[in-house]
Amino acid sequence: VSTTPALVAVDWGTSSFRLWLMSLDGTVLAEHRSHEGMSEVAGRGFEAVLESHLGTLSAPGHLPVVICGMAGSRQGWVEAGYIDTPADVTTIGETATIVPGTARQIIIIPGLAVRSDAEPDVMRGEETQLLGAHFDMPGGERYCMPGTHSKWVSMDGSIVTGFETFMTGELFSVISGKTILKHSTGGDGNVDANDPAFLTGVRDGWTQPAKTTHHLFSIRAGQLLYDHQAGENRARLSGLLIGAEFAGAGIRGDEQIGLVASGALQRLYHAALAECGVQVRDIDADVAVRRGLLESWQRFSTTNGDVQSR
Amino acid sequence: VSTTPALVAVDWGTSSFRLWLMSLDGTVLAEHRSHEGMSEVAGRGFEAVLESHLGTLSAPGHLPVVICGMAGSRQGWVEAGYIDTPADVTTIGETATIVPGTARQIIIIPGLAVRSDAEPDVMRGEETQLLGAHFDMPGGERYCMPGTHSKWVSMDGSIVTGFETFMTGELFSVISGKTILKHSTGGDGNVDANDPAFLTGVRDGWTQPAKTTHHLFSIRAGQLLYDHQAGENRARLSGLLIGAEFAGAGIRGDEQIGLVASGALQRLYHAALAECGVQVRDIDADVAVRRGLLESWQRFSTTNGDVQSR
Numbered sequence: 312v313s314t315t316p317a318l319v320a321v322d323w324g325t326s327s328f329r330l331w332l333m334s335l336d337g338t339v340l341a342e343h344r345s346h347e348g349m350s351e352v353a354g355r356g357f358e359a360v361l362e363s364h365l366g367t368l369s370a371p372g373h374l375p376v377v378i379c380g381m382a383g384s385r386q387g388w389v390e391a392g393y394i395d396t397p398a399d400v401t402t403i404g405e406t407a408t409i410v411p412g413t414a415r416q417i418i419i420i421p422g423l424a425v426r427s428d429a430e431p432d433v434m435r436g437e438e439t440q441l442l443g444a445h446f447d448m449p450g451g452e453r454y455c456m457p458g459t460h461s462k463w464v465s466m467d468g469s470i471v472t473g474f475e476t477f478m479t480g481e482l483f484s485v486i487s488g489k490t491i492l493k494h495s496t497g498g499d500g501n502v503d504a505n506d507p508a509f510l511t512g513v514r515d516g517w518t519q520p521a522k523t524t525h526h527l528f529s530i531r532a533g534q535l536l537y538d539h540q541a542g543e544n545r546a547r548l549s550g551l552l553i554g555a556e557f558a559g560a561g562i563r564g565d566e567q568i569g570l571v572a573s574g575a576l577q578r579l580y581h582a583a584l585a586e587c588g589v590q591v592r593d594i595d596a597d598v599a600v601r602r603g604l605l606e607s608w609q610r611f612s613t614t615n616g617d618v619q620s621r
Numbered sequence: 622v623s624t625t626p627a628l629v630a631v632d633w634g635t636s637s638f639r640l641w642l643m644s645l646d647g648t649v650l651a652e653h654r655s656h657e658g659m660s661e662v663a664g665r666g667f668e669a670v671l672e673s674h675l676g677t678l679s680a681p682g683h684l685p686v687v688i689c690g691m692a693g694s695r696q697g698w699v700e701a702g703y704i705d706t707p708a709d710v711t712t713i714g715e716t717a718t719i720v721p722g723t724a725r726q727i728i729i730i731p732g733l734a735v736r737s738d739a740e741p742d743v744m745r746g747e748e749t750q751l752l753g754a755h756f757d758m759p760g761g762e763r764y765c766m767p768g769t770h771s772k773w774v775s776m777d778g779s780i781v782t783g784f785e786t787f788m789t790g791e792l793f794s795v796i797s798g799k800t801i802l803k804h805s806t807g808g809d810g811n812v813d814a815n816d817p818a819f820l821t822g823v824r825d826g827w828t829q830p831a832k833t834t835h836h837l838f839s840i841r842a843g844q845l846l847y848d849h850q851a852g853e854n855r856a857r858l859s860g861l862l863i864g865a866e867f868a869g870a871g872i873r874g875d876e877q878i879g880l881v882a883s884g885a886l887q888r889l890y891h892a893a894l895a896e897c898g899v900q901v902r903d904i905d906a907d908v909a910v911r912r913g914l915l916e917s918w919q920r921f922s923t924t925n926g927d928v929q930s931r
Contacts (some may be wrong), residue, residue, distance in 0.1 A: 385845075395848075424846055430835070431842040460801075460838060476838040478800065485795045490788065491770075520831035521868035525740070528770060528786040532741040535695075536703075536734055558831035 312338050319374050320604035321366065323357075323382035325349050325459075329597075332374075337605055341368050342355060349381045357388035358413060359500065365415075375416040377608040379600065380436035383419040393424035393433060400442045401469045404610030420607050425473060432476050436600075437462045437571075439495050443467055443602030444571045444594045451569040451592070455560070457553075457580045458572075459484075463560040477556040480576075483549055486527060495534040496545040503577050504582035508543040512550020513557070513583045520558035526551050553583045564588030571596050622648050629684050630914035633667075633692035634657050634746060635769075639907075640674050642684075646919065647915055651678050659691045667698035668723060675725075686727040687918040689910065690746035693718065693729040703734035703743060709781045710752045714920030732916050735783055742786050746910075747772045747881075753912030754881045754904045755779055761902070764879040765870070767863075767890045769794075773870040787866040790886075793859055796837060805844040806855040811885050814892035818853040823867070823893045824858020830868035836861050863893045874898030881906050 313334035315614040322329045326348035343364050352360050361376065375381040378585055391408040407418040420567030422435035426430040437456050440580070441464060444454055449469075456462040463470045487496040502509055530547055567590040572579055577593065584591045623644035630638045636658035653674050662670050671686065691900040693701030701718040717728040732745035747766050751774060754764055759779075766772040769790040775782045797806040812819055825836055840857055843849040872878070877900040880890055887903065894901045 312909060324811050425842070426846060428847075430839045431846045432835075432839055433842045433845055475832075475835045476842070477834045478838050479834060481800050482796075482834060485799045485902070486792075489795045489799050490791050520833075521865065521871075522785075523830075523833075523869070524787045524789060524792060524862070524865060525742075525785045526870050529740045529742055532735070532743045532786070535743055536736060536741045537738075552834070555831065557669075559835050 312336065314338065314340060316340050316370065316374060318375040318605060318608055320378075320601055320608075321361070321376060321378040322436060322439070322600050322604070323349065323378050323380040323387075325381045326351075328360070329350075331601055331604075332362075332368055332370060333601065336583060337602060337606075339601065343368070344395060349384070349387050353386070357382060361417075372415060375418070375608065375612075377404075377407070377418050377420065377604050377611070379420040379439035379604060379607070380617075384435055389419055391419040391421045393422045394438075395426050396471050396473055397423050398471045399425055399469050400438060400445055400466070400471050401505055401606070403438055403442060404607030405614045407607065408610050414529070418608075418611055420604075423474070430475070432474060434462055434474060434476065437464075438471075439603035439607060440571050440596055440599040441466075441471065441603065442606055443599030444569055446602055446606065447594050447599065448569045448592055451567070453566065454569040454571055454594075455580060455584070456571045456596070457576045461556055475560065477559055479552045479556045483552050486552075487545060487548060491531055492527065492548065495531050495539070495541065496548055498539050500542055500545065502546045502549045502579060504578040506543070506546040506560070507547060509546040509550040509579070510582065510586050512547040513554040513586050514550075516554020517557045517562075517587055518554075520555045523551055523555045549579065550583065553579065556584070557587055562587055562589055566590065567592060569594050571599055573597050579589040593621065622646065624648065624650060626650055626680065626684060628915060628918055629680055629686040630911055630918075631671070631686060631687050631688040631690075631692075631878070632746060632749070632910050632914070633659065633690040633697075635691045636661075636667065638662070638670070640671075640689060641911055642678055642680060643911065643915060645915075647912060649911065657695070659697050663696070665773050667692060671727075672768070684725070684727060685712075685922075686725055686919070687717070687730065687914050687919065688727065689730040689749035693732065694745055699729055701729040701731045703732045704748075705736050706781050706783055707735050708733055708781045710748060710755055710776070710781050711916070712920060713752060714917030715750055715924045717917065717921050728918075728921055730914075731877050732787050733781060733784070740785070742784060744772055744784060744786065747774075748781075749764040749913035749917060750881050750906055750909040751776075751781065751913070752916055753909030756880055756912055756916065757904050757909065758879045758902055761877070761879040763876065764881055764904075765890060765894070766881045766906070767886045771866055785870065787869055789866045791860045793862050796862075797855060797858060801841055802837065802854070802858065805841050805849070805851065805860055808855070810852055811857065812856045812859045812889060814888040816853070816856040819860040819889070820892065820896050822857040823864040823896050826864020827867045827872075827897055828860040828864075830865045832866045833861055859889065863890065867893070867897055872897060872899055876900065877902060879904050881909055
C-alpha cells in the first residue's frame with residue numbers, strides 16, 4: 312500500500328463535489344465531500360473552489376487533477392465533449408480535455424453519446440464509473456447505474472455498445488414534491504427496500520408500465536378513500552417508477568446485471584432487481600468512480616506523454 | 622327558447638370558477654368565468670365569492686344554485702362525498718349535498734369513486750360532464766376526458782362501470798417546468814396538433830409506453846446533440862405523455878370514443894386519437910357540464926321535493 316500522493320481524483324456533478332487524494336495503487340489518502348456542485352460553483356469559479364480544497368490538503372503543485380462529471384459540460388468549467396458509442400471505455404482517458412491556463416495539470420474526462428435520430432442519449436460522469444466497474448466485473452454485459460437519471464448500459468467486453476437513460480430519480484422528486492401527490496407522499500423519510508408497498512410497486516411498474524401514470528394517481532385516490540399513509544405511498548411511488556424503468560430496460564429474470572450504486576439507492580435497486588428474479592452483482596459506485604479516474608489518468612499519461620512534459 | 626332564469630349552474634374547480642345563469646330549457650342567459658378556484662377562494666369564503674357574482678347578475682334570491690367540482694371536496698366548501706362505481710350517472714343529482722345555513726338553496730354534486738384495493742380512483746366534476754355527454758351520445762361506451770388528470774370512462778348505457786385517471790396534464794406541467802427538460806422545452810407556446818413531433822411522440826408513447834421515461838430524457842439529449850428546438854421538444858413531450866395515456870387506457874384502433882374536451886386540449890387529443898385510428902366523437906366539455914348541471918338539478922328537485930319546500 313503506497314502512501315505517496317500521486318493524483319487528485321474529482322467527481323464533480325451538478326449538485327455535489329467529491330475529491331480524493333490518491334496514490335498510484337489506488338489507496339485513498341484523503342477525501343473531501345461538499346455540496347459545491349456545478350450549479351453552485353459557476354459563479355465563484357471552478358479553479359478557486361478546487362484550489363481551496365487542495366490547499367487544505369496541502370496537495371503538492373505537481374499533482375495532476377483528473378475530473379469527471381458535469382464540470383465537463385457546456386455549462387461547466389471546460390466542455391469535454393462526448394465520445395460516440397460504440398466506445399471502448401478503457402480509452403476514455405486518451406481524449407480527456409486539458410483545462411487551459413491553470414498552474415496545475417488538470418484534465419476532464421469526456422462523456423459518452425448515443426447519436427441516434429430516434430433516441431439520442433448522453434452520459435457524463437457515469438462513463439468513468441463504468442470504466443471502474445468494468446475492471447471489477449470484466450465480463451459484465453449489462454450495468455444498471457441508478458440515480459437522478461438512471462443509466463442502463465450494454466457492453467461487449469470493454470466496448471459500450473449502447474445505453475439508455477431513464478429519468479426515474481428526478482421524476483420521483485418532482486412527482487412527490489410538486490404534484491397533487493405531495494399531499495399523499497409528504498415528508499422526507501427514506502423508502503425501506505423491504506416495504507411491501509415498495510415491492511408491490513416494483514412489480515406493478517414492471518409488469519404494467521403503460522399504467523404507470525394511472526397508478527400514480529391511484530396513490531392519491533388510495534389516500535382519499537382508504538387513508539393510506541405517506542410512508543407507504545412514498546414507497547409505492549418509488550417502486551412504480553423503478554419498476555417502469557426495469558420494463559423500459561427490458562430486464563429478463565434470468566440475466567446477471569452489475570448494479571453500480573451506493574447507499575440507499577443501492578439497497579432499493581438491489582431489492583427491486585432481486586424481486587424481478589435478476590441476479591445482481593453489486594459494485595460500489597464510489598469505488599468504481601475512483602478506479603475509473605485513476606485508470607483514465609494512467610491512460611491519458613501513457614498516450615499523451617508529450618503533453619505531460621510541457 | 623326561454624329567457625326566464627331558473628337555475629345558477631357552477632363548475633368550481635381547483636383553479637377556475639365558471640358560472641352560468643340558465644333557463645330550464647338550457648339556454649345560457651349569462652356567463653361568468655374567473656380564476657377564483659377552490660385554492661384561491663378558501664380564505665375569502667365560498668359563499669361571499671358566489672354571492673358577489675350573483676349580485677352582479679342581479680340573480681333573484683329564489684334561484685337555486687347547483688355546483689360541481691372541487692368545491693365539493695374535503696378541502697372545499699362542503700364535502701359532497703363519492704358515489705361508488707358501478708354508478709348510474711343519471712342519478713347523481715339525487716344525493717347532492719345541500720350547503721347548510723345559506724339564504725339560497727345551494728347543492729353540490731357528489732364525485733364518483735372506484736373502491737378497489739389495487740387501483741382506487743376518484744373523480745369530481747367530470748361525473749357532471751359525463752352526465753351531459755351521456756345525453757349527447759347515449760350509446761357511448763368509452764369517454765376520454767383530457768385535462769390535468771385525464772379520465773377514461775367505461776359505460777354500459779347510463780351506468781359508469783369503471784374509470785381510470787392518468788396524470789398526463791400535471792406531468793406535462795412539472796416535467797416541462799421543473800426538471801432538466803425545462804432547458805429544452807422552455808417557453809409557453811401552445812403545442813400544434815399537426816406538428817409532426819407531436820404525432821411521432823404520440824405513436825412512440827402509445828407503442829412503447831415502457832420507454833416513456835427514457836424517451837423523456839432523449840428530448841434533452843436531442844437538444845444537446847442535435848440542437849432540437851424548444852417548440853419541437855414541447856410537442857414531442859406532449860405527444861409522448863398523451864400516447865402513453867392511450868397505451869394505459871388500452872385504446873383499440875377500431876373503437877369509437879367520445880372525446881369530452883374543449884379548446885387546445887380538444888384539438889390535441891382529437892389529432893392524437895385519430896393518429897391511432899380511433900373514431901372520435903367530439904363532445905364540447907362546456908356544453909356537457911352545463912347540461913349535466915341542469916339534469917342533476919332536475920333529478921334533485923324531482924326526488925327531493927320535500928327538501929325543496931322547506
